[in-house]
Amino acid sequence: MKKTLAILLATSSLLATTAAAQSLDLEKEDLTLGFIKLTDMAPLAVAYELRYFEDEGLFVTLEAQANWKVLLDGVISGELDGAHMLAGQPLAATIGYGTEAHIITPFSMGLNGNAITVSNEIWDEMKPNVPLMEDGRPQHPISASALAPVVENHLDRGEPFNMGMVFPVSNHNYEIRYWLAAGGLEPGFYSEQDISGQIGADVLLSVTPPPQMPSTMEAGTIFGYAVGEPWNQQAVFKGIGVPVITDYDMWKNNPEKVFGITAEFAEDYPNTTIALTKALIRATIWLDENDNANREEAVQMLARPEYVGADAEVIANSMTGFFEFEKGDVRPAPDFNVFFRYNATYPFYSDAIWYLTQMRRWGQIAETMSDEWYFETAADVYRPDIYLEAARLLVGEGLANEADFPWDSDGFKAATPAEDIIDAIPYDGRAPNAYIDSLPIGLKSGQTVIDGEIQG
């Protein structure tokens, strides 16, 4: 009995290997990929668990990293072959902000997936400023203008108002800054001398690794934070905080994490890079197919201790299309985590340019740059050519639909209309400088921060 089972297993896996055509001659087959404990690392877990990596002839070890800095250093030093990254990381590394290294991305890992949470005490102070719906629940999206009087009270009492984000060039840093600024609060500037990002700030933002956010807030070090899932829902389950806004409510279908590798890796191992991209695209297709039908299974994978490890019910909330604000206030959020639909995985230049405009807005890019500089930097880091080659192979093998990919895109998404963004300021990646100048708070063309003052 056991023997026949083994033979059956062997033949079925034989069939599986022959079914996935291994057309590529791989230069490197054993890879170590890094990730941070967040639900948006799902494509990596799925590609491993469903053996999409093995189908491509890749043998991957997935390693959780302590924080974003360690992860970036791992990729630069070659200890990691690639990693789940903040979109700002490859861009900042390539332009030399922080550690300098040429990192590229052939693959975006999804849309949305973050939220901003405040502690229970802050929420109690904030809640009277929030308009209510007919059923008595708060009306979403909640503007940071509801937080402004709370911050003012703190500052009047001489207490600094601290909040957390995950990394200086993280999506979360730009998102919480966007939200605060849209509500009239100053999140502070960076300058070449002062990289704390707190010049002229009403709200002091500091770095905390994602999984430590809830415990740091519980300890009272920060009053709130911007982070990816499941660390906002975790605060609700632990009864220590209330998410006030999701990033979807700030900017519908905003670009999120990317998959980052060094430029040398892509150059030395071109076929391996394509094979990796193929496996990841398959994983994202699986995550979104049939109206998120596989999400429950994905939640079970992510709940395992070697991946995210939080309780399945906490992870399930955002992954299966719901989001819980105050305890019991569960609202549908079908697009909270988008992995494949809306061309989520295509590395659009316009996504890169948005991150660059935010770096410029807050002074991480010290000087005004030409529009061409934005286009060239984006093209240096985002590599749709690799993505499309992987997609073409998948379509050829019958593993993906031709209609699902933007074959003729010039890399720019249609401009985001005003109604999709919380402060109603439209974004068009083709005109970065004009966009920067249209934002009321932040550096404008010609301005720099010198000695803690905005000049120009």
Added chain:
Amino acid sequence: MTAIDPTILDAEARRARRFVRINKADAWFCVFGLSWLTPILRAAAGDNPRAQAGEVWRLLGVPILSIAVFVTMWATLAPTVQTSLGAVPGPVQVWEQVGELRQDSIREGEREAAFYERQDARNADAIANGNTNAVRDRIYTGKPTYYDQIWTSIKTVFFGFLIASIIAIPLGIAAGLSVTANAALNPLIQIFKPVSPLAWLPIVTMIVSAVYTTNDGWFEKSFLVSAITVTLCSLWPTLINTALGVSSIDKDLVSVSRVLKMNTYTKITKLVLPSALPLIFTGLRLSLGVGWMVLIAAEMLAQNPGLGKFVWDEFQNGSSQSLARIMVAVFTIGIIGFLLDRVMYALQSMFTFSNSR
């Protein structure tokens, strides 16, 4: 006819022999922490049961009772402390996690077997197609199980401890024999001994990354970082005790060595080492204990594989089982620390004949 029955005499002799054997075994029972076996064996061999019962009570009953009191207090008090992850787990929940971790490793073992089966099938396929270049034997890429983590930690601590001993014993002998060497080493010992592993770690990490640049050497970088941190923190007790042991050799023996005109090497091997051995072993025992404590801290901070990483990962996971799993790790760390100490104690008993343990 004499009144003494030879069979009784024989029985007496056998009884005496049994007691001698029991007393001999007692020394080993002490080493392994099983000293309560002796009175039981004595009673079985026919000694006064009442006196032995008192011994058994002291050696076995009291410890068991104290553990029982501890577990009861834990079980009653734990549920009253509410954390944001739910109540603090009691003994039952922690025991459940022991089972869960076992199940985990069994599942992982099955996945591993399936991985190798797929690999064999692929290789067989490649050979059948005449494509022998494609035949590969790779190591399973899955996550390490709890048992793997324990094993990694034990390997690391012994490696670090070994380096520490290789450095500390010769230095200690030098410091013990020569006043000048002692004066040179003393300030360094005083300054570096109190440094916490968490302060060494960043330095060690940077230096290892800079110096050990090969990616396919003998060791993993993370292994070296943990092991060297262990070395830096654990070499002091051995160093100090060795110096002390060497410097307190009987003056008469030193005079004898002068009369016999022994050279330094003979003096050290024939005279210094044997008489300093008890204190050297005491130092080694302390060092291994310190090393084990330091290792867990280093693994936690640096995310290096091992039990420390397991604890940190579970803390980060923040699931409802995390606290119980961390407690399993705490008990594992404690029990392994105890066993390590016993191993050193056994070694010490084997190599030294002195009573000063």
